[in-house]
Amino acid sequence: MAKVSPMAITVSFINMKGGVGKTTIASQLAHSAARNLKVLAVDLDPQSNLSQSVMGPHAYVNHLKKNRPTIAQVFDEYIPAGGVHGSPRPIDLEEVIVKNAGYWSTSTLDLIPSRLELSRTLKNPTGKERRLAKALTRISDRYDLIIIDCAPTESILTDAAYFASRYVIVPVKPEFMATIGLPLLARSIRDFQLENEDHNIEIAGLVFNHSSSYSNGPEG
Numbered sequence: 001m002a003k004v005s006p007m008a009i010t011v012s013f014i015n016m017k018g019g020v021g022k023t024t025i026a027s028q029l030a031h032s033a034a035r036n037l038k039v040l041a042v043d044l045d046p047q048s049n050l051s052q053s054v055m056g057p058h059a060y061v062n063h064l065k066k067n068r069p070t071i072a073q074v075f076d077e078y079i080p081a082g083g084v085h086g087s088p089r090p091i092d093l094e095e096v097i098v099k100n101a102g103y104w105s106t107s108t109l110d111l112i113p114s115r116l117e118l119s120r121t122l123k124n125p126t127g128k129e130r131r132l133a134k135a136l137t138r139i140s141d142r143y144d145l146i147i148i149d150c151a152p153t154e155s156i157l158t159d160a161a162y163f164a165s166r167y168v169i170v171p172v173k174p175e176f177m178a179t180i181g182l183p184l185l186a187r188s189i190r191d192f193q194l195e196n197e198d199h200n201i202e203i204a205g206l207v208f209n210h211s212s213s214y215s216n217g218p219e220g
Contacts, residue, residue: 006141008142010140010146010148010165011165011168012161012164012167012169013150013168013170013171014158014185015181015182015185016153016185017152018152020171020172020173022152022171024053025171026147026149027050027149029147030147031054031107031109033144033147034109039109040110040146041109041111042132042146042148042164044114044151044161045157046115046118047116050114054101059101060113063098069091069096070114071113072121074096074112074135075160076091077091093139097110097111097112098110121156121157122155122157125156130163159192162189163199165201168189168202169207170185170206171206173208
């Protein structure tokens with residue numbers, strides 16, 4: 001009987017409120033885990049903060065100047081014509097993944113970068129919510145852990161993260177707005193579960209961030 005390769009555990013970092021340290025935590029966890037595990041970081045935010053954090057700003061800008069494909073092309077399912085290619089061509093995920101993108105010389109952390117043009121996906125989202133999950137299934141046997149950094153809004157990108165993930169981790173700042181963002185996220189996941197009963201997804205936990213400055217106040 002043929003040996004079945006284990007599939008990666010996929011975890012999305014998400015909060016409906018920005019400024020909670022979501023990208024910082026995702027980046028640091030990805031780098032730390034890559035010391036012992038095969039890790040893929042996926043930037044699912046058009047602001048591309050994770051891409052800049054992992055690659056460094058200069059390497060990221062050079063990546064864009066070379067017009068390299070990003071996660072935007074994963075949702076489009078094709079690479080536009082340009083350079084030596086005279087016509088559009090089907091997406092090859094190998095062209096999208098930036099190998100050994102971490103900030104130390106022996107890094108084994110891989111990255112699927114983002115760019116601002118990903119926001120175009122939000123204008124015509126029909127039928128795109130499962131494309132990220134389908135793409136990741138082709139390579140998930142190569143990794144132990146896939147970390148997805150999500151945008152702080154509910155959109156087609158949120159559904160794409162849900163379809164691609166087994167777990168959700170929620171970075172939280174102990175402040176008043178967290179009492180609004182957390183119920184919104186919980187309701188979002190609950191609605192997704194009701195509409196997609198065949199897909200198992202759950203909140204693995206909360207990560208409290210920036211808590212020291214609030215420890216003596218009402219939010220703490």
